[in-house]
Amino acid sequence: MSADYSKIARHFASDFTEATMTVQREDGLFRHIEFSAPKSMNRLIVVTWPYNLLVAGSHGSYHFERYGNDTEDMFDWLRGIRVDPDRWASKLVNGRDSVSEYDRSQMVDEINGRVADAIENDWAPKGLEGAVREDILGSHLLETKDTAFQLVSEYEYGVKHRATCSCGENSGDVSHADAIMWDVRKHKADGNGHKISIRQTAGFDFDDFTEWDVDKLNYHFVYQCHAAVWAIGQYDAARKQVAA
Numbered sequence: 001m002s003a004d005y006s007k008i009a010r011h012f013a014s015d016f017t018e019a020t021m022t023v024q025r026e027d028g029l030f031r032h033i034e035f036s037a038p039k040s041m042n043r044l045i046v047v048t049w050p051y052n053l054l055v056a057g058s059h060g061s062y063h064f065e066r067y068g069n070d071t072e073d074m075f076d077w078l079r080g081i082r083v084d085p086d087r088w089a090s091k092l093v094n095g096r097d098s099v100s101e102y103d104r105s106q107m108v109d110e111i112n113g114r115v116a117d118a119i120e121n122d123w124a125p126k127g128l129e130g131a132v133r134e135d136i137l138g139s140h141l142l143e144t145k146d147t148a149f150q151l152v153s154e155y156e157y158g159v160k161h162r163a164t165c166s167c168g169e170n171s172g173d174v175s176h177a178d179a180i181m182w183d184v185r186k187h188k189a190d191g192n193g194h195k196i197s198i199r200q201t202a203g204f205d206f207d208d209f210t211e212w213d214v215d216k217l218n219y220h221f222v223y224q225c226h227a228a229v230w231a232i233g234q235y236d237a238a239r240k241q242v243a244a
Contacts (some may be wrong), residue, residue, distance in 0.1 A: 012226040015040040046231045055228045058222040063093040085225045099221035102145035107214040125158030136240030154205045166195040
């Protein structure tokens with residue numbers, strides 16, 4: 001369990017240290033159970049019907065649906081297992097994206113990791129670390145996902161390109177715009193079928209940013225995952241006590 005998830009687990013445990021359970025309905029797999037924690041002013045509602053589980057209350061409503069041989073009773077799915085929000089998010093009716101949010105700290109980690117890799121492998125232009133710190137890490141554009149990715153996608157430091165022709169001539173190491181213009185100036189009026197290729201020869205950019213995962217599960221969803229497992233445990237304990 002991550003450090004953040006452990007913190008949320010402790011938060012939930014503190015909120016529901018003293019709570020009362022009320023069974024509003026219990027008809028086979030159709031259940032409606034409520035928990036009240038007056039000291040923390042929190043409520044928790046758990047509703048089940050075949051292959052479905054709704055966890056609601058003070059920290060939001062989340063509807064799980066899972067069809068399988070062992071999930072007609074959704075309490076069986078979560079009974080006595082380790083809380084695993086990352087896996088359970090895919091079982092939400094509204095999908096994982098409905099409980100994901102941008103995490104600036106993960107974006108910063110990805111940026112720093114890419115810079116560190118360039119430095120370690122000796123292909124970073126001189127002054128890269130300071131430039132990234134000033135131009136990107138100090139920018140307010142990192143506060144939202146769209147603007148952060150735009151900033152990263154457009155960033156270049158010390159980048160040079162070379163246009164090379166099949167005839168053997170080349171532009172030398174120049175800017176990308178100059179490499180394109182070299183093609184136009186050198187061969188546009190030439191009908192001899194020269195083939196031009198342009199490649200980056202130096203400098204740094206974030207060419208792998210499309211693979212970055214900079215999202216996290218939101219706090220309330222993780223909280224309610226802990227709540228669901230706890231609620232099932234409380235329900236089972238109460239049923240055993242009645243049977244005894």
